[in-house]
Amino acid sequence: MPKFAANLSMLxxxxxxxxxxxxxxxxxxxxxxxxxxxxxxxxxxAARLHANGLQQVLFNAPPGNWDAGERGLACLAGRExxxxxxxxxxxxxxxxxxxxxxxxxxxxxxxGSTHAAxxxxxxxxxRWAASQAAAPGIELLIEPINTRDIPGFFLNRQDRAHxxxxxxxxxxxxxxxxxxxxxxxxxxxxxxxxxxxxxxRVGHVQVAGVPQRHEPDLGEINYSxxxxxxxxxxxSGWVGCEYRxxxxxxxxxxSAGLAWVKPWL
Numbered sequence: 001m002p003k004f005a006a007n008l009s010m011l012x013x014x015x016x017x018x019x020x021x022x023x024x025x026x027x028x029x030x031x032x033x034x035x036x037x038x039x040x041x042x043x044x045x046a047a048r049l050h051a052n053g054l055q056q057v058l059f060n061a062p063p064g065n066w067d068a069g070e071r072g073l074a075c076l077a078g079r080e081x082x083x084x085x086x087x088x089x090x091x092x093x094x095x096x097x098x099x100x101x102x103x104x105x106x107x108x109x110x111x112g113s114t115h116a117a118x119x120x121x122x123x124x125x126x127r128w129a130a131s132q133a134a135a136p137g138i139e140l141l142i143e144p145i146n147t148r149d150i151p152g153f154f155l156n157r158q159d160r161a162h163x164x165x166x167x168x169x170x171x172x173x174x175x176x177x178x179x180x181x182x183x184x185x186x187x188x189x190x191x192x193x194x195x196x197x198x199x200x201r202v203g204h205v206q207v208a209g210v211p212q213r214h215e216p217d218l219g220e221i222n223y224s225x226x227x228x229x230x231x232x233x234x235x236s237g238w239v240g241c242e243y244r245x246x247x248x249x250x251x252x253x254x255s256a257g258l259a260w261v262k263p264w265l
Contacts, residue, residue, distance in 0.1 A: 002227050002235070004261055005031035005057045007206075007242040012254045018048055025052035027255050028265035033058035033240045036066075038089065042096035049097065056099040057238045058141070058176075058204055061129075062086035063105045072105025074129075074142075075122040075154040087129045094138050101139040101203055103176055104129060106154040118154065123167055130170035141203050143176035146184040149213075156185055158192055165201050174203030178242065183210045183221055190229055197233045205235065208243035215243060217260035227264065 006024035008017065015023055018040065024032055032054050037045055049056055064070030064082065073083040090102045104126065109118060126142065133140050144161045145153045155161055161175045177196065179189055186192065196202050207226075209219035216223045230239070241261065245254040258265075 002205075002230050002239045002264055003031060003237070004029060004264055005033045005055075005238045005240045007033050007240050009034040009036075010242055010244055013245075014253050018044065021048040021052050021054060023254070025054055027258055028262070029054070031055045031057040031238055033238075033242070035060050036062070037093050037097070038062065042093050046097055056097040058101050058103060058240060059090075059093070059097075059099060060103045060105060061090035064107070070107065071150055071153060072107035074104055074125045075107045075109065075118045077118075077121050080125065083125050084128070087132055091133060091136060091138060095136055100137070101141055101174075102133070103141045103143055103204075106142060106145075108150070108152040109154045111152075115154070122154065123164060126164070126173060127168045127170060130168060130173045134170070134172050137172075139172045139174055139203050140170075141174055141176040143178055144181055144185065145178070146181045148184060149181070158182060158186065158196060162196060162199070162201055174201050176204045176206065177202045178206040178208075178240075179221065179223075179226065180206065180208035180210055180213060180242070189221065189226060193226065193229055193233060197230075197235055202235075202237070204237055204240060205230070206240040206242045208241075212246070213243050214246040215257050215260055216241075218246070223260070 006029040008020040012020040012023045037059050064073045073079040094102055130140050142161055144155050144157050147153055165173050165175060182192060183189055207216045209216050210221050245257045
């Protein structure tokens with residue numbers, strides 16, 4: 001049976017961030033993820049996890065200047081010092097929160113440049129970061145993201161992400177397979193799962209309804225079928241619920257829109 005983690009950056013927006021841990025636990029979630037923890041001391045987040053019996057399963061490394069529109073540094077030349085400092089900070093938080101994996105965002109392809117020009121730039125920082133994360137036993141993840149949600153994002157397709165993981169050659173670098181992004185860019189989700197899960201290179205799965213990124217039971221994807229397929233394929237990792245709870249907010253809060261996941265929790 002899939003294990004579901006509440007994404008606290010998107011779910012429970014009716015609560016302050018630190019109060020979302022309690023809300024997720026009350027709804028039956030055993031794991032949580034979110035974009036970034038850095039606005040809060042790691043000890044404070046760890047206390048919320050411990051008080052609610054929750055496991056921290058994922059967060060992102062610093063992405064550069066998020067408010068200015070940056071979405072990662074790994075593919076950008078000249079940002080190596082900042083990238084390395086961000087990885088060090090992420091690994092410190094991962095240790096404090098007992099979090100086994102960190103997502104490293106690729107970044108935006110600079111205007112007028114090409115993927116070919118930035119492919120070598122992207123690989124070297126990932127190889128360095130994976131080497132730093134290996135000693136504490138942390139997995140690093142890269143995620144293909146659709147360019148409708150993040151125009152210009154450098155990494156968009158599953159095949160390219162898996163090729164990068166193979167090129168880096170680090171056992172602790174894996175792919176974060178968000179089925180929402182994959183459906184928008186590529187589709188054919190069941191066959192993609194059958195193709196990539198047996199490789200052992202998928203470290204995390206995320207879900208949301210398509211096209212509006214609301215509850216997974218709203219939209220064009222048959223997630224009940226895909227969850228059964230995850231079991232069939234022996235996937236034992238977490239499934240992150242990274243969606244905007246439109247139905248829940250219309251009917252009294254995030255919890256009211258969780259009927260889709262209750263059988264699985």
